Amino acid sequence: MLTNFLSYGVDMQIPDSLLMLIPLLPFVSSLILIFVNPPKKIVTLLGVGSVGCAALIALLFNISLWGQTDYVIKAGFGNWMTIDKLVINFDFYLDALSLVMISIITGVGFFIHLYSTGFMDEDTDYRRYFAYLNMFVSAMLVLVLADNMLLLYLGWEGVGLCSYLLIGFWYKNRDNNMAANKAFLMTRIGDTGMAIGLFLLFYQLGTLNIQDMQTQAVAVWAPGSDLQGNSMATLCCLLLLAGAVGKSAQLPLQNWLPDAMAGPTPVSALIHAATMVTAGVYLIARNTQLFQLSPDAMFVVALVGTCTLLLAATAAMVQNDVKRILAYSTISQIGYMFLALGVGAGSVAVFHLMTHAFFKALLFLSAGALIYSVHHEHNIFKMGGLLKKLPVVAASFAVGCAALASLPFTSGFFSKESILEKIVDSGHTELWWAAVIGAFITAFYSGRLFFVVFLGKMQQEPNHTPTKTMHIALLVLIVPSIFAWMQPQGLIALMPGLPSKGLSDLQHWLPIFTPIAALMLAFGLYRANFFGSELKSPALQSIHQLLKSGWGFDFIYHHLFVLPFKWLCHINRNDIIDLFYRRLEDTARLMHGFVTGFQNGRLRSYSASLVLFCVLAISWVVLK
Amino acid sequence: MISIHWLLFLSLALFSIGVYGVVARRNLLFILLSLEIMLNAVVLLFIAGSSFHGNPDGQIMYLLILTLAASEVAVGLGLVIHMYRQHHTLDVDKLSQLRG
Numbered sequence: 001m002l003t004n005f006l007s008y009g010v011d012m013q014i015p016d017s018l019l020m021l022i023p024l025l026p027f028v029s030s031l032i033l034i035f036v037n038p039p040k041k042i043v044t045l046l047g048v049g050s051v052g053c054a055a056l057i058a059l060l061f062n063i064s065l066w067g068q069t070d071y072v073i074k075a076g077f078g079n080w081m082t083i084d085k086l087v088i089n090f091d092f093y094l095d096a097l098s099l100v101m102i103s104i105i106t107g108v109g110f111f112i113h114l115y116s117t118g119f120m121d122e123d124t125d126y127r128r129y130f131a132y133l134n135m136f137v138s139a140m141l142v143l144v145l146a147d148n149m150l151l152l153y154l155g156w157e158g159v160g161l162c163s164y165l166l167i168g169f170w171y172k173n174r175d176n177n178m179a180a181n182k183a184f185l186m187t188r189i190g191d192t193g194m195a196i197g198l199f200l201l202f203y204q205l206g207t208l209n210i211q212d213m214q215t216q217a218v219a220v221w222a223p224g225s226d227l228q229g230n231s232m233a234t235l236c237c238l239l240l241l242a243g244a245v246g247k248s249a250q251l252p253l254q255n256w257l258p259d260a261m262a263g264p265t266p267v268s269a270l271i272h273a274a275t276m277v278t279a280g281v282y283l284i285a286r287n288t289q290l291f292q293l294s295p296d297a298m299f300v301v302a303l304v305g306t307c308t309l310l311l312a313a314t315a316a317m318v319q320n321d322v323k324r325i326l327a328y329s330t331i332s333q334i335g336y337m338f339l340a341l342g343v344g345a346g347s348v349a350v351f352h353l354m355t356h357a358f359f360k361a362l363l364f365l366s367a368g369a370l371i372y373s374v375h376h377e378h379n380i381f382k383m384g385g386l387l388k389k390l391p392v393v394a395a396s397f398a399v400g401c402a403a404l405a406s407l408p409f410t411s412g413f414f415s416k417e418s419i420l421e422k423i424v425d426s427g428h429t430e431l432w433w434a435a436v437i438g439a440f441i442t443a444f445y446s447g448r449l450f451f452v453v454f455l456g457k458m459q460q461e462p463n464h465t466p467t468k469t470m471h472i473a474l475l476v477l478i479v480p481s482i483f484a485w486m487q488p489q490g491l492i493a494l495m496p497g498l499p500s501k502g503l504s505d506l507q508h509w510l511p512i513f514t515p516i517a518a519l520m521l522a523f524g525l526y527r528a529n530f531f532g533s534e535l536k537s538p539a540l541q542s543i544h545q546l547l548k549s550g551w552g553f554d555f556i557y558h559h560l561f562v563l564p565f566k567w568l569c570h571i572n573r574n575d576i577i578d579l580f581y582r583r584l585e586d587t588a589r590l591m592h593g594f595v596t597g598f599q600n601g602r603l604r605s606y607s608a609s610l611v612l613f614c615v616l617a618i619s620w621v622v623l624k
Numbered sequence: 625m626i627s628i629h630w631l632l633f634l635s636l637a638l639f640s641i642g643v644y645g646v647v648a649r650r651n652l653l654f655i656l657l658s659l660e661i662m663l664n665a666v667v668l669l670f671i672a673g674s675s676f677h678g679n680p681d682g683q684i685m686y687l688l689i690l691t692l693a694a695s696e697v698a699v700g701l702g703l704v705i706h707m708y709r710q711h712h713t714l715d716v717d718k719l720s721q722l723r724g
Contacts, residue, residue: 602716602720603655603719604647604648604716608647611646
């Protein structure tokens, strides 16, 4: 008995079925919050507690699997549907990748929930907020734990729905609804591509189970097989990439994310850090073997990532709104992850995803506290000198910015360095240079953001101080933002990278000094009062305007898609196809009018027509 | 003996007058009268035919039609009186409620 207990105690075997509780707890809590109207304390307890319990279970799994590299835990509710060859189970699958993901989602998610209790305290729709938030977390957990693509797709769409509901949370403002619609529609474009990809994958491989798919794909589309199989693999991967691009706000579907700031700030934190935008990275990491069969698709992934990271970083340089800066920085950081995925370094991409989740949640939550403190002001140039007034917020913001800028000895430094190293290993020197330039710009705008908001003259006195729960959430998130230095071991085993080639001195030292140089440049420009001042030359002004609008993608899409669509609607408001039927109707009506003319009720015309007919008939018979 | 042609011509003339009366007159009473004229034109034709061929069938037809005309006039006049009571007019152009 005792030995038995001890051996259990050391290994700490926990039942696999606990895995099912992780997505189930927030889901059930969300259902309760939707259908029941409990007092506010219970709402808080349910909303925060359910995610907290899920986080605890995730923590238990982390402890029990600590140090192991090759593990798989399965649990399930059994069959969902069976249609001929298609067997879909409601099964969850936990390996190193999904363990990292659920730890991020529940862990960061829990602190965001905790923070929300302070941030949303005065909101009248407190219950609705937590119902959506729990549903969001639950959908994301289903997404990362799914054993097959269809269940993943269920979570994927659930995430899309909840993001729509939360972005448009303050639905009385029309702009918020437009932003929510935009997010929903833009991601829908990607999702459609992904759905087609799933159909194609099932048609080609005969299964939707993710693990079976990988082995099946290797068998069917083996490297060096015929060209047709290879191009089919590329097509499937590109369709999946379309879904990932939409969800993760990458080029060319990136412009919904800056507008998604319309929702409450903790929601932005959740979207950017724990749920939603990381889904695309997860999808590609999950299907690593599939993507590795198609070098072309991998290169497209890397290219998309590079273009996006440069585009978003340059756009972030010139924004005024603190949340928009952070939104563009998210797009840019996810660009790094896509770049890492594209050069075949999935484990590093997920490592960056993890550190990014920590410091971006920290940044958003402290930005939320900042906005909360200064009369809901978003413009950074109307803040300033808040270092002394809001020390905790300033400290967490500083840590977040340092990690974002990847200053040495922060978590962001280690993950970004590994990405850059892997790019060198893959031999794409041009992409490496692009990534380094991106890192320079990232550090530059992080510095600009921090200096403008916290240094200098105070523009306005803060009127609120953030609540205690908000402070706790911030302080806790500071720790992993600095100290998440180690890549989870299981990831490397799951997604082995390329053999290391070794770095040249330049490649080793340049990325370390880049952020420091960028920060010094930012500080110098800040001291010279460059930020926020009027630009002299009109050329610079127009460049500034272009960058500020995020390279004008909104404008392009408005003219390329929205206006033609509106024009089509306008000319079709009378239903072009109906015109034909209208003519038919008119003809029938005309003939009807002609014939009813005879039935006029006049006796004399009846008798006259009778006589006329008789005369005609008789004369016809007689004269024939 | 009068030639059959004259009789035929008289019959046709009477019938045409009747038709003209039916189509042109607006008073319902005169329309009925015109109908009687048309009937009589036909009857005249029957009798002329009967005497021309020496066959009594035409005269029997005359008796039949006479009965028919009498009953027709009885019913028609009854309707006309009823119509007049209801609408206070016998102008058929105003009695056009059965317009489709």
